[in-house]
């Protein structure tokens with residue numbers, strides 16, 4: 001019996017293979033047969049890129065089928081509707097979703113602040129909330145701009161937390177230094193700016209040197225320098241073996257620092273996997289090809305089309321729409337002595353993938369309301 | 382243990398706690414100083430002076446009676462006669478026994494008689510401080526989000542809230558015990574200097590001690606109730622609002638309504654009667670609307686005696702209900 005009491009359904013392949021999504025619109029047929037392995041993986045999924053890690057790292061965080069319905073006098077609201085999430089050790093994991101999609105609810109549930117209506121969760125292999133008292137020492141968390149008692153200084157606030165959690169006081173000085181509050185540590189929290197409070201929150205999460213760090217919108221209110229510092233801080237932490245779960249709306253940031261992402265929409269996971277696979281699964285899947293000047297582009301295009309490629313011709317280059325393995329382009333052309341001078345994958349950025357997956361792209365002439373998502377696949381049509 | 386240490390540090394780091402304790406000390410000091418200066422030691426000299434005063438007053442009053450009698454006689458038959466009794470002999474001269482010299486003595490602080498009121502004052506003041514500090518201690522944590530941070534560190538809700546309550550109660554136990562000791566000492570000295578410590582038998586000391594213990598219980602219940610209400614409402618304002626509401630409703634509204642409804646023993650529904658019953662072991666409430674006729678005493682109002690065990694049951698009941706409710710909601714509520 002493995003230590004993990006929770007069974008989270010895993011795909012039968014390493015998790016950094018391409019994202020599986022609910023969006024069905026992006027299945028490209030791989031027109032050129034690559035190696036046999038990729039054929040095998042292809043079953044049921046979109047284009048495959050990247051080399052899979054063969055060994056499965058242990059999951060630090062597993063959530064399966066999480067349900068949460070808020071009840072109030074005004075009625076009920078289903079915030080989580082069978083949400084799944086897996087975070088492997090040592091990752092920086094991005095947790096993305098539009099406003100009101102259930103990110104904070106997930107994190108609060110995970111940390112025992114609210115009771116779920118169903119589903120299972122495990123941190124470091126231990127089922128929570130049952131084993132939360134044991135795991136809490138290993139988890140540092142901030143949940144949605146945490147507030148602190150305004151009349152205490154940052155130093156007092158942290159040293160009280162340190163006392164409550166049996167952490168050495170000297171660690172307080174270290175984390176204050178780490179988040180850049182060393183010289184303001186004795187000021188009352190009430191007098192802090194938004195970003196300074198956010199830094200204090202991060203400091204409080206780092207205080208106990210956690211194995212898993214959960215940060216709900218840590219960049220909220222940070223200045224550009226602060227964001228960059230936060231980025232390198234997180235990279236360093238991940239390198240030192242810490243696992244970081246990061247919820248944010250700054251997708252450029254996520255794309256820069258995250259190994260994997262989970263995208264949530266309306267309380268369900270709509271995509272997950274490494275950033276590149278999510279992008280690949282939903283990106284254009286296109287490759288831009290430029291030939292040597294003076295070469296007959298038409299012949300090349302016809303040749304590729306004959307092999308099943310979807311080619312769009314532009315003025316001085318063309319793009320291949322379903323290039324699973326761009327090497328095949330060069331091979332086919334090279335066989336006819338046509339040489340490629342530029343071969344660039346046309347990548348979608350995380351933002352457009354996010355908007356597509358969550359159906360929250362702005363539509364001209366409409367004011368999109370929160371909780372309003374275009375029906376899957378229906379966006380933009 | 383570490384949690385308890387941290388909470389104690391938090392409690393006394395708060396400016397609110399410091400301010401309120403300081404305020405309580407100031408009020409207590411003012412009371413002690415006032416008592417000190419408004420009393421004085423009585424010896425043979427003061428007794429002689431009091432006797433002289435009583436005698437002088439007696440003589441003045443006797444002269445006045447004589448004068449009045451003369452006026453009464455003179456007024457007979459004139460229109461002013463209506464101002465006087467028809468029989469001028471009814472104006473009797475004052476008698477010696479109505480001029481007890483003790484009534485002409487300066488106020489003096491007799492420890493045995495006067496200390497119980499002082500002990501009640503101390504207990505009531507500390508109970509008020511405990512209520513407000515208890516409410517603010519947990520209320521500010523809830524409303525500032527500090528409770529959530531703490532729960533992320535120690536995700537054992539009942540333990541966290543229970544430790545906070547325990548911290549509050551233990552701190553106030555120490556404060557009350559120390560304050561009672563000092564308070565007793567101060568009034569012993571005041572009695573020595575400005576009154577007397579006569580007939581302080583060990584039995585009297587014991588009853589003082591037991592009274593101070595009852596005071597401690599009152600302080601702790603007040604603290605726990607303030608704490609519990611603030612935790613239930615997740616805000617200091619909640620506890621304070623409830624109290625102010627309770628005071629208004631109980632003391633004025635309910636009093637008036639019950640009075641109009643001609644309910645017997647209205648005061649039994651009001652808080653002060655119970656606190657007095659608790660501190661003084663019993664309180665007797667009279668119902669002036671009723672009449673227990675007896676041939677000896679005529680019409681006597683009906684009486685209701687509230688005893689300390691009844692008050693104990695009430696205090697205990699309130700304590701249990703409020704803390705249980707606070708713990709119960711803590712166990713299950715969503716913290717967002």
Ligand SMILES: Nc1ncnc2c1ncn2[C@@H]1O[C@H](COP(=O)(O)OP(=O)(O)OP(=O)(O)O)[C@@H](O)[C@H]1O
Pocket residue numbers: 070071072077078079097098099100101102103104105106371717
């Ligand atoms: N205390 C609450 N009572 C009732 N409904 C709530 C409560 N907290 C959140 N919700 C609802 O649950 C849903 C998910 O909210 P949640 O805070 O998890 O969103 P989020 O993904 O963190 O959004 P954001 O990006 O804006 O922070 C929303 O529809 C919200 O209205």
Ligand SMILES: [Mg+2]
Pocket residue numbers: 103104105144216
């Ligand atoms: Mg949120």
